[in-house]
Amino acid sequence: MSTNSSDRETTTAPDTDPRFGVPLRGIDVDPETRCAHWDDPVDVVALRFGCCETYYPCDACHDAATDHEAVPWPRERFDEPAVLCGGCGTTLTARAYLDCDSEAQGASGSRTQSGDDTCPACGAAFNPGCRKHRDRYFEVAGSDDGDGDDGL
Numbered sequence: 228m229s230t231n232s233s234d235r236e237t238t239t240a241p242d243t244d245p246r247f248g249v250p251l252r253g254i255d256v257d258p259e260t261r262c263a264h265w266d267d268p269v270d271v272v273a274l275r276f277g278c279c280e281t282y283y284p285c286d287a288c289h290d291a292a293t294d295h296e297a298v299p300w301p302r303e304r305f306d307e308p309a310v311l312c313g314g315c316g317t318t319l320t321a322r323a324y325l326d327c328d329s330e331a332q333g334a335s336g337s338r339t340q341s342g343d344d345t346c347p348a349c350g351a352a353f354n355p356g357c358r359k360h361r362d363r364y365f366e367v368a369g370s371d372d373g374d375g376d377d378g379l
């Protein structure tokens with residue numbers, strides 16, 4: 228079984244994929260962190276989860292590689308690395324990743340389109356569709372005044 232033509236690896240808990248510089252698991256993960264579920268050219272991001280502090284290409288990989296429920300990365304740790312660029316291996320903080328689509332950093336202003344997610348280190352395009360389900364990966368601000376004393 229050494230003649231598999233793909234360079235994809237499936238890694239499940241408690242192991243981690245030795246090809247990456249961070250703890251990472253997933254299903255059919257390629258060297259740029261595409262996976263069995265997300266396999267487009269732009270799917271080169273792995274997200275870290277708060278429950279096990281391990282990176283996965285997507286939440287479906289998390290659920291397949293572990294036996295516990297996924298917990299998004301907590302807000303109080305947004306200044307810690309929580310996103311891996313599969314293109315160059317750089318880790319970004321959650322804040323840096325989430326900011327890069329809402330506000331360009333004030334560097335040289337030759338951005339072709341605003342609203343694109345790109346890696347600040349290598350310029351790889353990130354899947355803009357990830358924004359739609361970012362609450363699976365990052366704890367979002369909710370309504371936190373939930374002490375309902377409208378009692379009788």
Ligand SMILES: [Zn+2]
Nearest residue numbers: 276278279297
């Ligand atoms: Zn987990």
Ligand SMILES: [Zn+2]
Nearest residue numbers: 262264285288
């Ligand atoms: Zn996946």
Ligand SMILES: [Zn+2]
Nearest residue numbers: 312315346349
């Ligand atoms: Zn990169």
